[in-house]
Amino acid sequence: MYIRQTKTSNSSTGESYYTYRLVASVRVGKQVRQCTKLNLGRHFSLPKEEWPVLCDRLEALLSVQPELRLKSVSANIESMAQRYYAQLVARKPVETNSNNDGSSSGAAACDYQEVDVMSLEMVQPRSVGVEHAGLQALIRLGMPEILEQVGLNGIQRSCALGSIIGRMAAPGSELATWHWLREQSALGELLEVDFEGVALSQFYRVSDLLVRHREAIEQQLFGRITDLFSLPTTVTLYDLTNTYFEGELTGNPRAKRGRSKEKRTDCPLVTLGLVLDGSGFVRRSRIFDGNVSEATTLAGMLTGLNAPAGAVVIMDRGIATEANIAWLVEHNYRYLVVNREHSRQFDDSLPVVTTTTAADETIRMQKVLTDDGKEARLYCYSEKRAEKEIAISGRFMKCFEEGLTKLAEGLTKARCEKRLDKLAERIGRLKERCHGIGQHYTINLTPDDSGKNAVALTWEKTLVTGSMVTHPGVYCLRTNVTTWDEATLWRTYTMLTDLEAVFRSLKSELGLRPIFHHTKERTEGHLFITVLAYQAVQVLRNQLKARNQNSSWGRLREILNVQRRVTATFRQRNGRTLHIRKATVAEKELQEIYDILKISATPGGVKKLTM
Secondary structure (H helix, E strand, O other): OEEEEEEOOOOOOOEEEEEEEEEEEEEEEEEEEEEEEEEEEEEOOOHHHHHHHHHHHHHHHHHHHHHHOOOOOOHHHHHHHHHHHHHHOOOOOOOOEOOOOOOOOOOOOOOOEEEEEEEEEEEEEEEEEEHHHOOOOOOOOHHHHHHOOOOOHHHHHHHHHHHHHEEEEEEOOOOHHHHHHOOOHHHHHHOOHHHHHHHHHHHHHHHHHHHHHHHHHHHHHHHHHHHHHHOOEEEEEEEEEEEEEOOOOOOOOOOOOOOOOOOOOOOOOEEEEEEEEEEOOOEEEEEEEEEOOOOHHHHHHHHOOOOOOOOOEEEEOOOOOOHHHHEEEEEOOOEEEEEEOOOOOOOOOOOOOOOOOOOEEEEEEEEEOOOOOOEEEEEEEEEEHHHHHHHHHHHHHHHHHHHHHHHHHHOOOOOOOOEHHHOOOOOHHHHHHHOOHHHHHHEEEOOOOOOOOEEEEEEEEOOOOOOOOOOEEEEEEEEOOOOOOOHHHHHOOOOOHHHHHHHHHHHHOOOOOEEOOOOOOHHHHHHHHHHHHHHHHHHHHHHHOOOOOOOHHHHHHHOOOEEEEEEEEEEEEOOEEEEEEEEEEOOOOHHHHHHOOOOOOOOOEEEEOOO
């Protein structure tokens, strides 16, 4: 083999440039002809004096003779040789007993070869299970067509699909995904693209393009999801979460310090808002500042969703302000929210309806209409929640009383603080630490004759009715859907717990956090790619749930990740070398998943090269 340099020109611009091809001499009958084995492109950068070394190393890899395969070369040439070797094997036409997707086309054709078993070598192992399932989910969603419609070219579409599937299989930054695609994954074989030849900058540019076309992609994607799963759009879930950055992020205007749901108050934050349908698919996503007020985001997120008249919006108490509820009513939405009123009540003299959760917990409920009949209050009591709240209240009460005791004992010591104003500050901080427990205590400071210092501190505990201490385990739902019964209202509201599960999946299973980007556009791209990966995961899980396969994505990923594509290399009796590339046999759990998803268990098919 040798490398041929050919001068050519661009027909439209007239620009001249060189292209490079890997060529081998092949005997055809009585003639010897030059056959192009691999197109190396116009950006082949190896110095000309090293071309023979690369060709020698490549021929060694294509041979099974140990003395040739162990030949030592520079790291750069070794990397290039391994890359071109993989391409030579992977780009051979799929054998006739397999279709392009690896599925069988009927009875397998027999192909007997006489080989030296002791010469067997297994090389180029690459993961393929998650890639195969993820690609089939995105194809089912029409993602390649959607990307083409918004203007992405072939290589950009491949990078976009690689970024999304990479987030599903090996969550991390775009840089981590780029390395994973080049070094560990067989996705390039399934897409017929050489990711080792794709620059990192391509992935960043694709991230920017995805953000630029986010609304069009989300609209078309959810339309496709609705058609596939016949989803009702009468229930809409809305909530926000935030995630943190690594670094100061002075160049990102959205990076703000605020209340972190991961307790990372030491880092700048950014907020992700999601609107979901009742089946857990994302209808719309948007990025907000890290310190955004949840209540101010609702109208902007729901505007333009084209939800049917009377759709029910479910949201938590942080968003359910009176202004937002009025906006929902004005725009013909119905609502089901946690009541923001702090006073709790549960009247045992009223009729009680019970329902049972999936965890066999009994929930007691009372539905009460308002005087004007326009709203209903659903008062709920949970025994397990009551146990939890009793324990929390007891812990804070103990902490509060111990703090008061310490302050009172300090007044008897000479060097302790006794000024009334300073003691009042310390009592205020103690109340803040104990999260509302202070409302149940009346505290008295007895001043001395000067009126500046305290000589005694006493307190009296009087429980406030309607609080967590007097009514543990009680919460209230508020809705203008007055015709539904208690069980329907409660079960509909519990869909919000599914949204919380979505956020957990995004963060823990799909690499939403942390964010390493320094610009607003790249940050939004990272989050949007994670949302798209979630959509593909949800497609797979919906298909599996229909057949009672309810594993988390983390567990499914473990099962899928076992499968690899490998190249088996043999020396034949005639001195030639046989290379066969195929996927490992799917184990039982993996085969069951493939059967439910109705996809091939041999991704990539079987490819054979004889040299």
